[in-house]
Amino acid sequence: MSEEREMITGIEAPIYLQYKFTAGSAPARFLSQVKKGVLTGQRCPGCQNVYCPPRGSCAACGLPTEEEVVLSDKATVQSFTIVAIPIPNNPIQPPYIIANLVPDGSNISFIHLMSECVNEEVHIGQRVQALWKPEEEWDYAMDNIRYFKPIDEPDVPVDRIGTMPVTGWEG
Amino acid sequence: MQQIAIVGYQQSDCVSWAGATNEVELIMPVLRRVFDQVGLANAQDVDFVCSGSCDYLQGAAFAFVAGVDALGAVPPIKESHVEMDAAWALYESMLKIRMGHAKSALIYGFGKSSPGELPIVLSQQLDPYYLAPQWVDTISLAAMQARLMLDQGLITERDMAEVVARSRGNALNNPHAQLSGDIAVDELLAQETYVSPLRKSDCPPVSDGASAVIICTVEQAIEWGVPYAIISGIDHRIESHNLAMRDLTDSVSTRQAAQGAGMADGSVDVAELYAPFSHQEIILTRALGLGENTQVNPSGGVLAGNLMMASGLSRIGELFNRITSGEARRGIAHATSGPCLQHNLVTVVESA
Numbered sequence: 001m002s003e004e005r006e007m008i009t010g011i012e013a014p015i016y017l018q019y020k021f022t023a024g025s026a027p028a029r030f031l032s033q034v035k036k037g038v039l040t041g042q043r044c045p046g047c048q049n050v051y052c053p054p055r056g057s058c059a060a061c062g063l064p065t066e067e068e069v070v071l072s073d074k075a076t077v078q079s080f081t082i083v084a085i086p087i088p089n090n091p092i093q094p095p096y097i098i099a100n101l102v103p104d105g106s107n108i109s110f111i112h113l114m115s116e117c118v119n120e121e122v123h124i125g126q127r128v129q130a131l132w133k134p135e136e137e138w139d140y141a142m143d144n145i146r147y148f149k150p151i152d153e154p155d156v157p158v159d160r161i162g163t164m165p166v167t168g169w170e171g
Numbered sequence: 172m173q174q175i176a177i178v179g180y181q182q183s184d185c186v187s188w189a190g191a192t193n194e195v196e197l198i199m200p201v202l203r204r205v206f207d208q209v210g211l212a213n214a215q216d217v218d219f220v221c222s223g224s225c226d227y228l229q230g231a232a233f234a235f236v237a238g239v240d241a242l243g244a245v246p247p248i249k250e251s252h253v254e255m256d257a258a259w260a261l262y263e264s265m266l267k268i269r270m271g272h273a274k275s276a277l278i279y280g281f282g283k284s285s286p287g288e289l290p291i292v293l294s295q296q297l298d299p300y301y302l303a304p305q306w307v308d309t310i311s312l313a314a315m316q317a318r319l320m321l322d323q324g325l326i327t328e329r330d331m332a333e334v335v336a337r338s339r340g341n342a343l344n345n346p347h348a349q350l351s352g353d354i355a356v357d358e359l360l361a362q363e364t365y366v367s368p369l370r371k372s373d374c375p376p377v378s379d380g381a382s383a384v385i386i387c388t389v390e391q392a393i394e395w396g397v398p399y400a401i402i403s404g405i406d407h408r409i410e411s412h413n414l415a416m417r418d419l420t421d422s423v424s425t426r427q428a429a430q431g432a433g434m435a436d437g438s439v440d441v442a443e444l445y446a447p448f449s450h451q452e453i454i455l456t457r458a459l460g461l462g463e464n465t466q467v468n469p470s471g472g473v474l475a476g477n478l479m480m481a482s483g484l485s486r487i488g489e490l491f492n493r494i495t496s497g498e499a500r501r502g503i504a505h506a507t508s509g510p511c512l513q514h515n516l517v518t519v520v521e522s523a
Contacts, residue, residue: 013304015295019230019286024193055240056196062213062243064199 026056029068031140037132039071041106052106053142072104073130074168075148076156079109082119097122101148105166112142116149125155127169173269176392176399177520180488181205182382185349185476188285189379194224194234197381198241198281205277205383209397214242217385218273220250221264223257223280224480227292238281249273256280256445257382258483258506258516262405264386275387280481283379289479297510298412309447310374312510314366316419317450321368325420326453328368332359334449335372335474342471349376349476373449375477382481384488389523400494400520406431407506407516414511422458425505425515429459432517434503439465441493441502443486447473451512455505459517465502469493483507483516490520497522 023031026042030053033040041050042065044058050069051058058065080099097114099122114122116131128148138144153169165171181204189197206213214220220242224235231237235252242248253259257280264276284292290308297303320326333356342351365371392399408424408431410417429435442465446452452474456467470489473482483506493499501521508514 011300011304013299017227017230017287017292017295021230021286022191022193025191025196027193028191055237056193057199057240058243059240060243060245062199062202062241064196 024056026054026065030054034142034144035138035140037135037138037144039073039103039130041069041071041103041108043067043069049107050105051108052103052110069105070166071106072166072168073132073145074151075101075103075128075130076161076164077114077122077124077126077128078102078161079124080114080122082122095119099128099148101128102162102164104164104168107162109162110142112145113147114149115147123155125158125161127151127153127156173271174389175265175268175386175402176389176523177384177386177402177487177491178392178395178397178399179205179208179385180383180491181208182347182478182481182485182488183380184347185376185378185380185478187349187377187379189283192283194229194231194238194281194283195240197283197379198238198279201381201383202241202277202279205385209385209395211385214244214248214277215246217275217277217387218249219264219267219276220248221252221257221260221267221276221278223253223255223260223278223484224282225254227287227295228289228479229283229286256480256483256506256508258487258504258518259407259508261384261386261484261487261518262407262516265402265405268386268388274391275385277383277385278484279381279383280478280484281381282479282481284377284479285379289377293510302414309510310366310369312414313374313448313451314369316511317368317373317448320420320450320454323420326450328360329356330453331373331449332356334452335359338449338468338471338474341469342475345470345475347380347476348471349378351471351475369448372474375447375473378476378478380476380478380481382478382485382488384484384491398495399523400491401523402518403436403521404432404434404519405516407514409509409514412509412513417511417513419511420454422454422512422515425455425512425517426458428515428517429503432503432519434459434517434519437501437521439501439503440499441466441469441490442505443470443472443489443502444468444505445473445483445486445507447477447507449474454512459503459505466499469498487518487520490518494520494522
């Protein structure tokens with residue numbers, strides 16, 4: 001009879017790989033503007049949609065996006081969730097809000113944090129504005145914006161979210 | 172059986188560093204050119220799209236999904252991906268067409284290998300229990316393979332250098348090549364070894380870039396009114412992941428794939444072989460029984476520029492170019508994957 005062996009259910013084989021990662025030409029242009037405290041998008045020459053942050057193409061049309069568009073740091077809540085569980089190594093304490101926000105002048109949302117708000121009162125169509133870090137801390141990163149906070153403006157009707165001009169309600 | 176035609180092929184330049192471009196920015200110009208070649212507007216004009224890539228290369232999780240941004244996928248398209256060279260994406264696309272689920276397909280492969288240390292990255296494709304934890308890199312494995320051949324008297328270092336010299340010379344006619352030039356065999360032999368017995372010139376350069384092919388039914392090719400070549404056979408075979416169980420001086424799987432694809436049913440005017448290392452071209456040429464009537468790697472092959480995950484597809488595309496230009500009537504394209512030629516695919520292409 002074969003001798004009894006302890007079952008091996010796993011081995012440790014950690015993987016360490018080093019990369020010189022690049023974001024891409026379009027994201028690099030975007031991040032260079034973010035470092036100056038400006039949000040930008042890129043317009044599709046086909047469907048005219050403005051993407052923020054841009055990846056270099058219109059995902060719908062498959063066309064390169066070249067034209068750079070300056071956006072507002074005011075935005076509209078397109079969707080949101082209240083995070084109730086702590087995420088390891090994340091300094092932000094729950095409960096907090098992650099939201100899909102469409103900046104004025106863009107047609108596509110990006111994801112960022114919301115704060116200075118009553119979590120239970122956050123709603124789709126709500127108007128918010130970026131709270132930037134002090135200028136001396138700005139880097140090539142989206143967390144130059146600490147979070148977005150509600151502003152005293154009328155809600156955007158659901159069917160108009162994603163169509164606000166860069167001038168917002170003034171436009 | 173449904174005959175399938177190749178109607179378009181485009182490749183980017185092989186460059187050692189594609190700068191800041193991301194995968195979408197690498198792919199989009201190549202897709203535009205292949206659509207223009209066939210007279211199509213975009214991916215909406217083909218029935219199926221399949222890509223080949225590996226996220227480990229640039230170290231970006233789900234880069235292959237981001238690549239779809241280059242297609243114009245609104246309204247939704249039928250799309251698939253292989254974590255392999257795009258030659259296998261072409262294989263999948265052929266099955267799709269033969270099953271009657273599509274009449275045409277766009278296939279593209281892309282790789283940005285420059286951000287990482289490619290030979291080390293590729294060590295992680297080895298078996299996860301014994302070899303991957305030892306980080307055996309691809310160049311060292313190929314060097315051991317070359318050592319076996321040299322010590323058994325199957326090749327000489329001069330044979331290897333002759334492969335390199337011919338590759339660089341042929342690449343002078345390939346505008347997308349990364350390494351080309353007139354270089355004497357003795358000059359190559361005078362170079363230091365890199366990972367003994369390999370010299371740097373015996374190894375492929377690290378390249379960034381993309382390539383794309385469009386295939387379709389013959390009826391569709393005639394309807395589009397574009398030049399085409401016929402894929403008359405395709406097959407692929409794989410050997411054990413255990414390197415010790417393989418005869419590394421031969422490529423049994425390549426020979427079997429060639430048999431399955433019907434290579435021997437006619438002349439082989441041209442062979443585009445995916446041989447990343449110089450001695451591997453000799454292994455493949457012998458395994459396939461190619462003689463003096465076959466021109467090997469007129470493009471320069473991958474020693475002149477190696478787009479990981481696209482080079483296998485490019486071999487098929489280069490063969491298509493030779494046939495539609497009238498330089499050849501019939502030939503084979505070979506693609507490989509895994510260490511020391513583990514997995515091999517052979518495609519037979521003929522003039523229409």
